[in-house]
Amino acid sequence: MLGSLRKVGRYMAIDMSMPVLVVDDYKTMLRIISNLLKQLGFENVEEASDGTEALDKMKKSSYGLVISDWNMEPMTGYELLLKVRADDGLKRTPFIMVTAESKTENVIAAKKAGVNNYIVKPFNAATLKQKITAVLGDF
């Protein structure tokens, strides 16, 4: 059973039933990413419309992956990342930034803040899968 395999590393399968949190202030993008994740096989995708809501959800539930936009209010994705990495209970949560912020300074700042991967918009399903694979492993 693929779902029962709980291995780690890039050459091992991941638990496709793990909750994935998608964070974006645009409903359209939430829907797009959620649909893409479901098409990729992730069964349990939840949504949040900004960093504050996402952080609240993460403190109440455990997520196997967070995919977040950057430009949101009142809490940006960058601030969310900083808070997640500063929280002992959340700091090891895989975090991928999906954003239109494409300047070098943004990428460097996110990397220094501990983001696991970074996708610039617009992106396609193949890129999303590639980056998730790079972070979590093959699936």
Add this chain to the structure above:
Amino acid sequence: MALPASKTPESQGGTGYAPDGFDPAMVGELEPKLINLMQQSEALVALMRGFFQQLDKRRSEEFSIIAGYIAKAKEEIREMRPHDISQERIPTAGAELEAITRDTENATHTIMNCAEAMMGFSIDQFGGDAGAYKTAVDDEVMKIFEACSFQDITGQRVSKVVNVLKQIEERVGRLANTLGVEDSAPQEMTAEEKRRHDLLLNGPAIGGPETKQDAIDAMFDTGFDEVQPYEAPVKPDALAAKTPTAPTVKPAAKAPEPKPVPKPAPAAVAAPAPKPAPAPAPKVAAPEAESNSQDDIDALFDIPAEDMGKTNSQDDIDALFD
């Protein structure tokens, strides 16, 4: 006690009379001097009156000039029609932009609904009838085409907003030229501007991402060992065996240490390349091996401030994630 009045001799310049209680001799001595003082005072007053009349005339002319300038500036501002701008044109432009957001969102949802519907179609739903299946698909596709008409409406709305901005630009420019006004020194950022600057809220770039996905990928390592698999403990032995490139990312709040990247950014880096290593760095082993020094890692982030906004190719960025 009143003393008898006495007379000051006129020959002595007096009025011939001394107030009661005063020594006539003293009065006689002082009175001419007092009269002289009064005469001098009158002369001084006349002089000052003349001076202030001149001054008033000059000031009056200057004030007239200033009043004329103010009247002209008011006329120019009136011609700019500021109330029309603030109460009509800008609100209209704002409404157009909101409509653009609404229209594009609606169209996107329509398109996604149709796409989801088609993905859910199966030939069995149509009793194996390929013709019916195709008809259903075509119907959904037509809805997609119809929804795409949002681009035409959106384009027209954007044109209206651009026209408003041009009118404002033209009026403000004309006012500034007429008044001979030049820009002041750059003002200190407002609190909101500073916040947006500090949080790197630049927004999407014109013409597509400034840093392509490949370049971003180049910046990242896979870094599996720092990732917490969902509900599965991370086994260091398994990581050491399976993840040859396994750097560690510390929490950002605690001065994060950059991960050791196996190789420096490739020569194709369009963006500011970090200080290159003397030779291609070897693949990073497990964290314990520490085959790259912190200086090597720091060099990857040592980008001059003026280069921070430059564009990188996707390959360059991808290299940082390898």
